[in-house]
Amino acid sequence: MTIYKSEAGAALLRRRYLDALQAWPVPREDVRVPTPEGETFVLVSGPAGAPALVLLHGSGSNSAEWAARMPALAGRFRVYAVDVIGEPGLSAEARPPLDSDRYARWLDAVLDHFGVEQAAFLTSSFGGWLALDFAIRRPGRVAALALRCPVGLGPMKKGFVVKAVLLALLGEKGRRKSVAGAVGEPESSPIVAQQLLVSANYRYRTGPFPVFGDAALERLSMPVYAVAGADDAMVDSATTKRRLEAAGAVVDLVPGAGHYLPGEADLEFLTRRAANGDFTG
Numbered sequence: 491m492t493i494y495k496s497e498a499g500a501a502l503l504r505r506r507y508l509d510a511l512q513a514w515p516v517p518r519e520d521v522r523v524p525t526p527e528g529e530t531f532v533l534v535s536g537p538a539g540a541p542a543l544v545l546l547h548g549s550g551s552n553s554a555e556w557a558a559r560m561p562a563l564a565g566r567f568r569v570y571a572v573d574v575i576g577e578p579g580l581s582a583e584a585r586p587p588l589d590s591d592r593y594a595r596w597l598d599a600v601l602d603h604f605g606v607e608q609a610a611f612l613t614s615s616f617g618g619w620l621a622l623d624f625a626i627r628r629p630g631r632v633a634a635l636a637l638r639c640p641v642g643l644g645p646m647k648k649g650f651v652v653k654a655v656l657l658a659l660l661g662e663k664g665r666r667k668s669v670a671g672a673v674g675e676p677e678s679s680p681i682v683a684q685q686l687l688v689s690a691n692y693r694y695r696t697g698p699f700p701v702f703g704d705a706a707l708e709r710l711s712m713p714v715y716a717v718a719g720a721d722d723a724m725v726d727s728a729t730t731k732r733r734l735e736a737a738g739a740v741v742d743l744v745p746g747a748g749h750y751l752p753g754e755a756d757l758e759f760l761t762r763r764a765a766n767g768d769f770t771g
Contacts, residue, residue: 491693493576493583499691503578506687510554516564525599527592528582531573532600536564541633541764542609543567544601546617548639549695550688552579555614562754563612566761570609572600574617578692588700593620594627601631610634610760610768615641615749618716619699626706634763636756637716637734639749641699644729681750707737713768714739715759719747 494500511533519534533553536543543563547555553571556563563569573579575586575596586592597620601609610633611621618640625632716734718727720743731741740759744751 493578493585493693495691495693503688503691504580507552507554507579510557514557514560516560521603523600523603525575525582525596525603527575527584527586527596530575530582530596530600531580532604533571534569534604535560535571536566536568538568540566540568542604542606543569543760544597544609544611544621545569545571546574546611546613546620547571547577547579548615548617549577550685550692551614552577559754559757562757566757566764567610570600570604570606574620576695578688585695588619588623591627594624597624598628598631607631608633610636610763612636612638612756612760613640614638616699618642622702622707622710625712626702626709629709629711632712633768634712634760635710635714635716635739636760637714638751638756639718639722639725639727640716640730641725642702643733644701644726646698646724646726704733704736707733710737710739713759713763715756716741717751717755718743719749719751720745721747722749724749 492500494503514533514535516535521532521534523530523532531553545553545556545563547553552573556571560569573581575581575584586596601607608631611625613621613636615638618637619642621632621635621637622640622642625635714734714737716730716739718725718730718741720727727743731743734741742755744753
């Protein structure tokens with residue numbers, strides 16, 4: 491089954507994405523990488539000799555979500571913004587089982603294509619799950635993890651799911667209210683409008699994300715920094731903080747913030763790690 495609800499919806503989302511890429515704020519190279527899971531679209535920016543940084547966006551999104559951050563990131567790193575497979579970007583629609591090693595092998599292929607032996611990862615939401623899975627399975631290839639509102643460290647909040655279903659019964663108004671509550675943004679926010687457009691045309695993954703066990707998290711030998719919204723409606727951020735800190739990570743909770751986090755608190759962490767020579771690509 492296609493990840494889109496209709497061919498017209500797929501064309502609309504792709505067109506919107508291509509329009510967004512027209513405003514990419516730094517020079518870039520668009521690369522289509524062959525992988526075991528199909529072709530993967532990667533935007534490459536920054537100096538060729540700079541430390542390697544891989545960006546993994548969240549579910550229902552694509553690499554356009556990183557555009558505002560690119561001037562700062564590309565000034566310090568060789569940035570590989572990867573369109574995650576099975577998401578509404580320009581990569582293949584494949585969705586391997588989350589309890590397999592196929593996502594790790596997919597990322598192996600992406601890094602190998604660029605000759606990157608080791609990289610730091612900056613991620614958002616589901617991208618954090620992917621990076622954690624990769625770091626647990628391939629610790630030698632991950633120099634540092636910077637996670638923004640990662641999933642997979644505790645169960646999703648049941649109350650949010652029930653409320654979302656009830657609000658959906660109220661039509662467009664209810665869906666807008668539900669999305670605004672999920673991302674922690676005003677109903678008038680362009681972020682809410684974009685997510686409504688995506689949800690109208692794209693099939694999100696069903697079922698919960700697997701939760702990483704304590705033994706798996708203990709294999710995270712690289713520096714880890716996470717930031718999450720204290721008022722995240724979807725994810726139990728307190729559990730995220732507790733479990734990551736037990737594994738040696740540094741975790742900040744942002745008061746009053748939801749699942750969408752503005753700011754660049756993770757940039758200092760990544761810059762410090764690079765300055766210490768923790769990763770070179």
